[in-house]
Amino acid sequence: MANDFQYTGQCKEILETADARVGDKVRLVLKRGDSQEVVEGLLMPRFATKDDEDYVVVKLKTGYNVGVRIDSGTKIEITGKGTEPHFSRPELPPRQQDLPKVCIMSTGGTIASRVDYRTGAVKPALDADDLHSVVPELAQIANVDASIISNIFSENIGPPFWSKIAESIEKEVRKGTDGIVVAHGTDTLAYTSAALSFALNKPPIPIVLVGAQRSSDRPSSDAATNLLASSAIAGQAPFAGVVIAMHDWISDETIAVHRGTKVRKCHASRRDAFRSVNTSPLAYYDLIHRSLKMNTDDYDRRRKPNDWSIKPKFDPNVLLIKFHPGLSAGIIDWATATGYKGLVLEGSGLGHVSESLFSSLERAIKNGLVVGMCSQCIWGRVQLNVYSTGRDLLRIGVIPLYDMLSETALVKMMWAFGNEREPENVKQIMHTNLAQEFSDRRVIEEKHDG
Amino acid sequence: MANDFQYTGQCKEILETADARVGDKVRLVLKRGDSQEVVEGLLMPRFATKDDEDYVVVKLKTGYNVGVRIDSGTKIEITGKGTEPHFSRPELPPRQQDLPKVCIMSTGGTIASRVDYRTGAVKPALDADDLHSVVPELAQIANVDASIISNIFSENIGPPFWSKIAESIEKEVRKGTDGIVVAHGTDTLAYTSAALSFALNKPPIPIVLVGAQRSSDRPSSDAATNLLASSAIAGQAPFAGVVIAMHDWISDETIAVHRGTKVRKCHASRRDAFRSVNTSPLAYYDLIHRSLKMNTDDYDRRRKPNDWSIKPKFDPNVLLIKFHPGLSAGIIDWATATGYKGLVLEGSGLGHVSESLFSSLERAIKNGLVVGMCSQCIWGRVQLNVYSTGRDLLRIGVIPLYDMLSETALVKMMWAFGNEREPENVKQIMHTNLAQEFSDRRVIEEKHDG
Secondary structure, eight states: OOOGGGGOOOHHHHHHHHHOOOOOOEEEEEEEEEEEEEEEEEEEOOOOOGGGGGEEEEOTSSOOEEEEEEOOEEEEEEOOOOOOOOOOOOOOOOTTSOOEHHHHHHHSSSSEEOOTTTSSEEEEEEOEEEEEEEEHHHHHEEEEEEOOOOOOOGGGGGGGHHHHHHHHHHHHHHHHSEEEEOOOOOOTTTHHHHHHHHHHSSSEEEEEEEEOOOOOSTTOOHHHHHHHHHHHHHHHHBOOOEEEEEEESTTTTTTEEEEEEEEOOBBOOOOOOOEEEESSSSSSEETTTEEESSSSSOBBOOOOOTOOOOOOOOOOOEEEEOOOOOTTHHHHHHHHHHHHEEEEEEBTTTTTTOGGHHHHHHHHHHOOEEEEEEESBBBBBBOSBBBBBHHHHHTTTTEEEETTTTHHHHHHHHHHHHHOOOOOHHHHHHHHHHHSOOOOOOHHHOOOOO | GGGOOOOOOHHHHHHHHHOOTEEEOOEEEEEOOOOOOOEEEEEEOOOOGGGGGTTEEEOTTTEEEEEOOOOOTEEEEEEOOOOOOOOOOOOOOOOTTTEEEEEEEOSSSGGGGETTTTTSSEEHHHHHHHHHOOOOTHHOOOEEEEEEEOOGGGGOOHHHHHHHHHHHHHHHHHOOOOOEEEEOOSHHHHHHHHHHHHTTTTHHHEEEEOOOSOTTTTTTOOHHHHHHHHHHHHHHHHEEEEEEEEEEESTTTTEEEEEETTTEEOBBBBOOOOOEESSSOEEEETTTTTEEEOOOOSBBBBOTTOOOOOOOOOOOOOOEEEETTTTTTTTHHHHHHHHEEEEEEEETTBBBBOGHHHHHHHHHHHHOEEEEEETSSSOOOOOTBBBHHHHHHHHOOOOOOOHHHHHHHHHHHOOOOHHHHOOOHHHHHSSSSSSOOOOOHHHHHOOOOO
């Protein structure tokens, strides 16, 4: 196994000449044209890739890894000796009859990311068995099967992938698994959870989407806790449906379980980045006592998958437009001319846009586009009957989407057009509460942790 | 004055026949084709407008007013007698030498909104003297001058208006006023506060933007408290610069003072909708003890307006694009072909977009567009050196905008192109901290109330 982490080619020669080994503290002095660049940190192992033979990987003090191109002119000083890190791969434990069956599907993302040796940045590289060996406690919680669906950053995930993952989930459910964990990048995790909430059409078991905000080679990684909690939730939870399970707070005590249509990534880097919006989390998982507590009685129960079928199609011809001062109506005319079928507007406040957009919106709707209105405020709800701007938008034919998140509305409209052609039918679908995407009004008035 | 509130024409006849008076509880039964519609509520006064003679205004139980078109076929039942509401206009109090001079500039919005009798919705209709008579306590706080700049909903406010208001503010500052209050609709209040933060180029006195989330005819209105607090802050505060003053919480105790570049409307309807993002509020105003407490020492002090000049120009050819799964690269090609000068992307997570957009972004940048990256997470900061997607974006020439709000970044880029032609100069401006639009990193790591 050790060979996996060794350098080859020119790098190997240069490192050997300097007697530098993986794990050592190093100081690299690099020639960059007429000037010098100094990089200090821990020399990291690397996974062999053909393109990368000129790069070494150094973990900086900040915890981030950088890839550094070295050549024969590079000076390497060893400022401290270390021991080479290694991955152990324990044998998988025997299955226990009384534990639930959980399938962990891997799609990529930080939850199992490795270093990209070309750019020195973190890149997804997922092997589901590795996950199990990294989190041995999984064996106490569930009999885990692993499957790799893809190995991509979530920013590259879109409608075709949503269909693929929905179909993969359906197969696993039919096999009789008790719960499914989907390991996924956090960037678009909430879009995918909304997409699966509609495509899976009231699934009979828990589908738990999970990611990590810090990669597993950092001390602050949340990959192991999140994987553990999501597997426990998938195996034991009484509810059926699509949720996201992520840290409720920065400490390793509680994992919040958010409904798939009511959740948003609200922080770029914190472990507790995900928040339920206009509602409370569905449940909390206590990492210390390893117990799940439901936060409400209002949820679908687990059931047999009889009479269940999925609706995995999406039509990507829907555009999300965030209104802003100075926004030209040209963008709406362009979308209409280009063949978009629907627009989701993120209006200001209760759901407003400048009156300079009215005639283009009217034309779009006359051309058969469905135009829905959400609020860029994030919290609260669209109300188009309070101000004259809203009344004018209603008259034009813009449909209010109340407290639905704009991201959820976008995904829902793509799904609606994947299943229906007629704008009137799509409008009706947009106004039907299919997966708890609309909240009870009272809940909205009371909640506001933004 | 009473005439202002009376009905005329056909409405007057119908109401007189039914002996219905303003203030009465009424039940209107309306013929609508073959069916009937029933509206119940309080008969409200109306302000005469030529187009509205067929409409009466009824305040529903919900607190909202609706305009109802009535005709000779309308049945009107009086279900309770009431008294006609009236506005008193006390004489303005004499000026007091020891009080600061404050100028309240009115632009429109809910803070002084009235009912639109055509649609029954709330419409801005602002008279600054009215404000004074509605909030008599103002006379204890400052010698108030009022000026009306415009009377428009803030969703219709854009770059030309920002220039106009900056010029109006400059004139008032040169006259020697101690502080300025700008009454403005809340929908785009944060965009305007960012715009003024750059256009006013380190103003020498406090410029306090204020709005109201509930109109003054509702019991829960925040118009009076907000106007009172913002006038006190403008007159007394030790700081110079552009801020937004709005409720810190739903109760009438504390007004939070947010820096103009670091604030966002985060709720569609709550009185405490505005939040400082990636930083704490600059100060708090205690409504009960009428005192201002600074929350930090890190602020510009009041000074004489010597050597001060404004930079009021904006170029609206900048587009904000919120990245989402399935987003077609066509929108970037369209913006490039259309003559946009800059794009502000709301990327996912640390500032990512799908790799399917890379070649269009590269083309845009080669064509001279400036492309900045913010995060749609809202909280946290863009970091393009962590993942390979970010490194690729840096290589293409996308510039990271760290923890700047996307709304602020959009406005700043419009302002930068209003003052500079060269993309390289605009990039440099975008990376210079001109009005506290970037936070200290430590602050960001600790703060996260989203």
